[in-house]
Amino acid sequence: MEGECVLEGPDPKEMDEEALWELINDNRHRISLGVRPCILIPYLRQVRVLTEVDEDEILSCHSLTNRCMRTSHMLDLLRIQGRNGAIALLEGLMIHYPTLYTQVTGRKPSTEPSRFSGLIKYSELTEYLIRAVTGMQNELQEARSEAGRMSAQCKSLESEVGQLVEQEEKSRQLQFENERLQRQLSTLQREVTKLKDEKCDLYIRYTAVMEEKSVMSGRLHDLNLQMYQLQTELQSVQMEKEIQKQHSLRCHSAPETPQLQEEVRKLRSQLEKAEKLDPARQDILAQDLAEAIDSQVELAEQLRCYREENEKLLRDKQGLSDQKESLSLQVQQLSLDCKMHQQKSTVVQNQMKELQAERDQAYQSRDEAQAMIAHILAKKDTLRSQLVELQETVFSFQAKRSSGVQQQSSDEEKGSWQSPSSSCEEDPLPPRRRLRRMDAIDPNSQSSFNSESEDFGASSVRSRNAQPPSPESFRRRKEILNADSSVETAETDPLLDDFVFLPDEKQNISSEMSENKRPPKLSSTRGSSSSSRSLAPLFLVRSRPKALRINARVLSISFQGEALLSQLTVIGGNKTGVFVHEVTAGSAAHTVGISPGAQIVEVKYEQKEKSLKMVLEDSTLEEATWALSQVKGVCHLSLRPRQNDYEALLQQLQVNKTSSGDSFFIRVNMSLAAGTSGTLAVSCNDILHVTNTRPADTEDQWYASQVHPCQLIDLQRGTVPNYYRAQRHLIRAIEDLNFRAKNCKKNGQDIPQCDQKAVRIVSTGRQGRNLLWVSVEKEKTKSSDSSSPPPSKSCLTLMPYSLVTPHFPPVCRPVLLLPTILGRILDKKLASWQGFELCEPEVLTSSEHAARLQRSEILEECEQGGNYTLQSVEKVMKKGIHCVLPLGLDCVRRLQRFQIFPIIIFVGQSARCTRKLRSKLQRDGRSEEQLLACSKREEPLLDKLPCLYRSMDPESWSEQASLLTSLRTIIWEEQRKIVWVEQDPW
Structure with missing residues (x-):
C-alpha cells in the first residue's frame, strides 16, 4: 500500500518542530473551520498530548463562543506540547479528516502502522480505531434509523397531502356550488326587487283608491246628513199639522164638523188649482229650496270646523296624557325618595334612641359609682375615727407597760413608732402620723417599695401606721364581699386607705395577693430577736385576685x-x-x-x-x-x-x-360555582352580607347571604370561601384565564366575553386597618436601633373580596355614558328628554380656578373653553332631575369625594353595532375604528372604579331609538338601587 501513495509533500515524520507548526499555522484558518474539537480530543487524549483539564477548558469555557474559537484554542494548547502536539494533530486529521489532511500536508492518508509517529502503540491504535469504527457504525445505524423514521414520516405526510388534495378538490367543488348558489341568489334577489316594485305600485294605486273612497264616503255622509235634516223638518211639519188638526177638532162642535170638512175640501181643491196654475208660487218654492241648500252648505262648513276643533282637542288630550305619564313617573320617583328618606330617618332615630339609652346607662353607672365611692369614703372616715380612738387606747396601754421595762427595750419600742434618732427621755410618746391616702403602687418599682418597708412581704399591702383589725372588721369585710360580688373593686377592707391600681400593673398585684387570702396570726408584742423587731404584722391582704374594673376603661x-x-x-x-x-x-x-x-x-x-x-x-x-x-x-x-x-x-x-357578632358587606371579585354543601353561586361584582366568619359546622368558609339590589334585605343564604381560601381560588382562576388567553392568542381567536368578566383583578397594599385581614404591627424594641427606619408594611396582594358600604342617594344621580366617543353623541339626545339636563361648563377667572382646583371642585376642562365644576353638577341636581355628564372616567372619584354617586353605563361595542352608528360618527368627525379602540381602552378601567357600573350587551339594541329607550329604562332601574362603594384599599 505504500507504493500506491503519491508522495507530493514532505513527510511530517522527517520535519522538525518549527517546520511542522509553520505548516499548521499556514493552514490554521482551514483547520479552525473544518475541524470539530469533540471528534479529535479522544485521540489526542489517547496519545497524552491533552489532559482532562484541557478538554474541559476547550469544551466548557464561556469565553469560547463558537466552534472556530474552540478549535483555535485547542491548537494553542497543542503548540505547548511541541513536536508531539503537531504530530498528534496531523495523525488525528489523517484518521478523522483525511481530505483536510491531504490539503494540509499534500500527502494522501495511510492507515499503515509504519506511517504513524510512534506516539501510540499499534495495539492501542487498533483498539482506538476499532472504537472509532464502532462509533461510526453506531452513528450510521442511528442515521439509518433516522432515515427510516423520516421516510415513514414522509409517507404519512404524503398521505396527508393526498387527503389535503382531496379536501381541496371537495372545497373547490363546494366553491363552485357556492358560486352557483350565489348567482341563483342574485337572480332571486332581482326577482324579489321586481316584485317589491310591483308591490309598491299596487300600494300606490291602492292608496289612491282608498283616498277616492274616503272622498266618496265623505260626500255620501254629507248627503245622508242633508236627507236626515229634511226628514226631520218633514216630521216636524207633519207634527204641527196634526196638532193643529186636533186643536181645530176640539174647538168646533160636532154639528159644525161636516161643514168644516167641506170647507177644508174646498180650500184644498182651490189650493191645488192655485199651485198648478200660479207660477209665482213655484218661484217662491224654488227660492226656498235654494235657501235651504245654502243653509245646508253653511252647516257642512260648520261641521268641518267642528271636526278640526275635535282633532285639535284630541292632540291636546294626547299631549296631556304624555304629560300625565311623566308626572306619574315623577310622583313615583318622589314617593321612592320619600320612602328612602323615611327609612333613613327611621335608622337615624333608632340610632339616636340607642345613643340616648347608652348615655342614660352611662350616667346611671356614673351616679351609682359616685354614690358607692361616697358611701365607702364616708364609712372609711368613720372607721378611721374609730381607729384613731383605738390607737390612742393602745398608746396609753403601751406607755403604762413601758414604765416597768428596761431602758433598752423601751428604746426599741419607741424606735418602732418614731425615727431612730429619738430617745425615751426626749419623747416617751411619739406623735402619731396623720392618716392619709396612699399613692398608687407601681409593681415595676419594687425596689423603692422595698426600701421603704424592708421586711414588708411580697404579697402584702398595708398603710404606714395601722394596727390589726378586730374580728368584727373581718366579719364585715366578708359580708361586703359576698353581698356585692358583681362589683369588682380593689378595696378589700374598709380600714384600708384608697388604693388605685394602674391597668398595666393590676395583674402583678393580683397574682401576688392571691397567694395570701387568709390573714396570718397577729401578735401585739415584740420579742428581743431581730425577727421580732420587724415592722408591724401583716394584715392588710387582698381577699380576691381581681383588680379595679371601671366601665369603658x-x-x-x-x-x-x-x-x-x-x-x-x-x-x-x-x-x-x-x-x-x-x-x-x-x-x-x-x-x-x-x-x-x-x-x-x-x-x-x-x-x-x-x-x-x-x-x-x-x-x-x-x-x-x-x-x-x-x-x-x-x-x-x-x-x-x-x-x-x-x-x-x-x-x-x-x-x-x-349567628355571631360579625356583620359586614363585601363585593365579590370573581365567579364561584354552587357546591353540594350549600355553597352560594355568585358572580363577579355581586354584593354579599357576611354574618358569620367562623361557622361551627364548616372550616375555611363564611356564612353569607345575597343582598336585595334596592333594599338592605338578605335573600338566598349559604356559605362562601373565606378570604384566604378565596384568594387561592382567585389566583387559580387568573392562571386558567391566562392559559386560555394564550391558547386563544396562539390560535388567532378572541377571548370569550364570559372569561373576561370571570374575575376582577384588584390589588392593594396592606396599609392601615382593613376588616378583611389581620393587621400585625411591629413595635420598636429597646435593643433595636432608634436611628434605623421602621420596616415597610406595604405588601401587594390580590383581593378576592372588597369591603363595601351602602349609600342611599336622596336625589337624582348624574348619568355618565361610556365609551366617551359614544357618550358625546348620545348626551345631547338624552338631555333633550324631560327629567334630564346637560351639564354646562363654567368660565372662571384665574383666582377662582386656583381656589376651586385646590378644593378639588374642578371635574374636567372643556375643549371649547371653561371648566366642568362641582357647582354646575349640584345646580342641576337641586332641580330634581338627572345631570348628563359629558366627561370621562376621572370625574367619578372626584364626585364621590363629595358624596355624589353617578350612574355609569357602559355600552358594549362590536364591529357589527358600530356600523349602525356610522352616520352619527361621521357627522361628529369620528370613525368606527376610533370607537372600537376607545371601547377597548376604557372597558378595563371600569373594574378599577370603587363603585358598580351597568354594562349593555352590543346585541341588545338595533338602532339609535331602541338604544335611547334602553338607556332610559336602565337609568330608572339604577336610580332605585343601593349604591355600594368600596373603601379605598390604598
Missing part, C-alpha cells in the same frame, strides 16, 4: 399565654366586639382575673425577639381566633369590661336572632 393584663385558646374561648365579631366567653379554671388567664364579658381590644406578644401588636377592637371572630392562636409565651391583653353588651349578645345567640 381599657385594662392591660400580662400573663403566660402559652396555648391561649385552651385557656379561654371567645365569641362576638366586628359588629359587637370580641368577648371572652369561657375561662379554663386553674389556667394562667383565670389566675390573673380574666372573666367572661370582657372585650378584647388588643393583644401584644413577643416572637423571635420582636414585639408584635394586633388590634382586635373591630376585627371579625375569625381574625380574633387566628390572632390569639399565634400567641406563644408572655402576652399582654387589653380588655374593656362590657358586661351588658356581652349578655345582650348571649341572649341574641340563644334566641337565634344572630
